[in-house]
Amino acid sequence: MEQIIATVRGFDGVLVLVPEPGSDFPELAWGDAFFHYAPDGRMAANIQPYGTIVTKDYPDDAASDLDPPGRWRVNIRVTPGTFQQLTGEGPRRLSRPRDYAATDSVMPHPVYGALGWISVVNPGERTTDTVVQLLRGAHEAARARFARRHEPGLPPEND
Numbered sequence: 001m002e003q004i005i006a007t008v009r010g011f012d013g014v015l016v017l018v019p020e021p022g023s024d025f026p027e028l029a030w031g032d033a034f035f036h037y038a039p040d041g042r043m044a045a046n047i048q049p050y051g052t053i054v055t056k057d058y059p060d061d062a063a064s065d066l067d068p069p070g071r072w073r074v075n076i077r078v079t080p081g082t083f084q085q086l087t088g089e090g091p092r093r094l095s096r097p098r099d100y101a102a103t104d105s106v107m108p109h110p111v112y113g114a115l116g117w118i119s120v121v122n123p124g125e126r127t128t129d130t131v132v133q134l135l136r137g138a139h140e141a142a143r144a145r146f147a148r149r150h151e152p153g154l155p156p157e158n159d
Helices: 002-009 080-087 128-149
Strands: 014-017 033-037 051-054 073-077 117-121
Touching: 002 014, 002 051, 002 128, 033 128, 051 128, 073 128, 080 117, 080 128, 117 128
Parallel strands: none
Antiparallel strands: 014 033, 033 051, 051 073, 073 117
């Protein structure tokens, strides 16, 4: 997990948030990581991260069985084409049952798969390179969205 966070911290214009006890973030988020494209170092209020690492089950997201020690999951927003290539299904056409607790396997996110998110529990030898490549792609897509929102001549509410 630390290796992936360190790699993402090396991306140009990235903001990596890792909430800790005593921070302004809710306790549930403590220990997780959130990846944003934010060249000014400020997280935009209306922009979701392009990737996350979660270290525990959430109330509406327990299919990956993340509560046992040493388990964590990386989640990445990908394009529909990439999603199809990785999972064999379109994001809005998920039908196959999956073992969301399986490790070192790329699969749709158990909750946000239909929105184009993939996930990997405990990336290992088979998936770490893919995860890093997908995070780079998601970062570049977030950078492009940021650039479009900040084109000269757009009204301030598009920031």
